[in-house]
Amino acid sequence: MIDIIINEWRMFLRDKLFVFSTVFFTFSLLVVVFLGTIQNRKQQNYRIEAQEHVRNQWESLEAMNPHSAAHYGSYAFKPLSVLNSMDSGVNDLTGNVIKLEGHVQNEIVYSEVSQALSVSKFGKLKSSLILQYVIPLFLIFLAYGTLSSEKETQRIKLLVFQGVSITKLTFAKSLSIWIYGFLLLLITVVFQSLVNAIDLELSLRLMLIIVSYGFYYYIISSVATYFSATLKNNTSALSSILAIWIMWTIFLPKIWGNTVEKIHPLPSRQNFKSNMKEDRSKGIDGHNPRDKRREDLKEKILAEYGVDSLKNLPINFDGIVMQKDEEYGDKVWDKHFGSNYNILSKQKFLYQLSGFLNPFASLQSASMGFCGTDMIHHLDFLRKSEDYRRNLIKTLNDAHAYGGSKTGDWGWTVDNDFFKSVEGFTYVTPKIKEKIKYYFIDFSALLFWGIFITALIRFRINKNLVL
């Protein structure tokens, strides 16, 4: 088998078009990785500037009532992972800025796509675009004639008479094409590692990317070779494999992507907001002193401190009310945002299942996931920014309640040192080992396809079928 692979490669290298294409692809991939890195860094610098700008404003706050500071709030700017330069996933579509303030869990806003005319339906030219669309197509071009040409020229009969196993021949041809795709993938990943500071975590992610793409290339080259072996001529082989490629990459992802949203529909914004508002109004309104729950809380606190009126309390009851209100609000946000996240997870799972029909869906999902740019990572950012908001508002409400002021003293302030002591928002992309469970299904689908196509070649290809 190795001899056949070496022979195939000799043939490839004799073909000027192949050599030219290889040089072209290698050069394109290097340029694309380089441009992707530049764009990523530039955007990341802007983000850091924005985050620092907001932090400086916070640290420069003059003496202020803590509740006013809760309304002033802060902002979290969505950071980019290093591998965003390879596959930007959902990042161009999702918002980039989220306001963190009292009384409300906001949504992330100001997406890149909303800031200009639509440009590309398939995303920016990052290495993932070439690795997902262009290289597989090139592998198809290399593979479609690999056995059908041998049949058309009758050379295959010669090979069979010399004792070459048809199955081995098919595998060898398929592997020689796969090696080509894999080499281009390796070049991309190695260059990606060279132009970026790579740590253990990123290396692990890149390894997983290599495995996913490696599997996909194996599937593509094997399917193309299989068609080449079984169909009567080059044209039939090419048209069939192109039809499959179109179905996998263009047709099915969109059809199924749209369908899963119909199977598990998300609420409309209007309903989402009004349901939250309704649930929220059932609780303590920090600004509404007539609320019954406020009265209950008042009785409880007065009893706890053994006093008969709010003015005798050694603490500021307003701060306690507001914190309780926040905690009630948190339950409401958790219910409604949680329900949305749950629907999104169901949609994702259902979409991932389509990988068993369409390995491209698994590749796309795995690629985004391992680059840290998919919905799972996006939701992780939203959850962590919300955790920060809750912590921030609790700190401010606690200062209001226990910082030394009395109930009703809205003029009481905390100084600048207090604001400086409140930690800013930082976000670190989660470790892949924490998230890997979400991608088992993608791996399983790719593995399934790998085994399926191997079995197909092993058991379906025989002399009768090929000759």
Add this chain to the structure above:
Amino acid sequence: MNTYFEIFKSELTHLVRSPFKLVSQSLFVFALIYGCQNGLDLFNKQTKEISIIKNKNKESVQKMILQYEAIENGTQEKPRRDPTSPYWAIWNTPSHAFKYPSSMMVFSLGQSEQYGYYKRVTNWSSTFDSDLAEEIANPERLAIGTLDFNFVFTYLSPILIIILLFNIGGLERDLKFANLIYLQSISKRSLLFLRFLFYFVLVVLILFILLFFYALVADVFKNEFFNLISLFSSIILYLLFWFTAFYFINYYGRGSSDNAIKMISLWLALCIVIPGIVHQVTAIIYPVNYMTDYLDVSREQRGKIFDLSSDSLEVELVDEFPWLKNTLYAADSTINSSIVNRSVSGLVNILNKNVASKIETSNEDKNKFIKKLNIINPVTAFQNHINALASTDYYAYLHFRNHIQSIIDKKIRLILEDTWNKVLVSKDTYIEYVNKFQ
């Protein structure tokens, strides 16, 4: 004429005998229907949502009218937010801005999923408020892209054409009898042209039948007749573009496989690679705007206005709105901080407008750059052209933002005018307000 008919007839036979081509066509038709249906669903959903909001607004107006009647009869005391003051009366005047979906949306969802299409407008609103965010959607689905008519036509029709055409002329070369055909009384050019014409007519027919059907369903003929005609002609031009390119590929091609490889490579370059390059270069030159200028206005600069004393605010207000000098309050020499405070949103609005204009200018620079590259990126240009026809492109939403701003301005003017003229709002005045914002 007879020759033409014979060629068309033989091409039809060729098509009918090719299951691969028939299946591809069926899939294409299925995708078109699915895409149009998606568009129709969103159109209906948005129309319904707008109507729900309008009904809610009507209910809220009725409640307010009852409240006025109760106050005027003396059966109810004025609440803390006194509706007889112009400020709270106008605050309670429902004034939603809507971007009514065009019925052409059936054919292109465009960027409609990236923007909100309704907004409750108050005197404190701005055109970049977070409640103007897009509908809740799965970001991965958005990244994969929505299957609408525009996508199917722009990206998949060239693929269908490739499938239909790659062996036209190529097959004869593959089987080495091409020269035999050209020995007969027809030139290679004419034969290829006529065979291409057959498929051109076929694709146009498929598209037009579906367009016609969905145009009827969505009332496009009634509402958007000229845009529909424009869509029809754009479709013809776009198809001509691809047919011409593929004609030359087939004419000079060396066989079916060679044709297919060249055609699919051209599709890949025009539909994926070039738009991807333009997108990436645009992102490098014009990175994402984190909107810090706007955030500064909404917190820092707004805060500075709130810190000003009533007399400084009054001076600023008269400076910005000179017509206030002719109001009742301006004739008073005493400062009424309540009137001044209720007018502050006028100053904040000016800040908002200034920063919005800066943001829109920077977005426009980005758009100009994208449009400049249309010459090498015709597919994106075409896609945006269809989006524009369906009012789902960036500019349709820019227009919506401008509409929102005009409502904010109107609200503020009314608040200032009536507050400074010390108008006492009655039920009738409130109804007048409601009518002004309908």
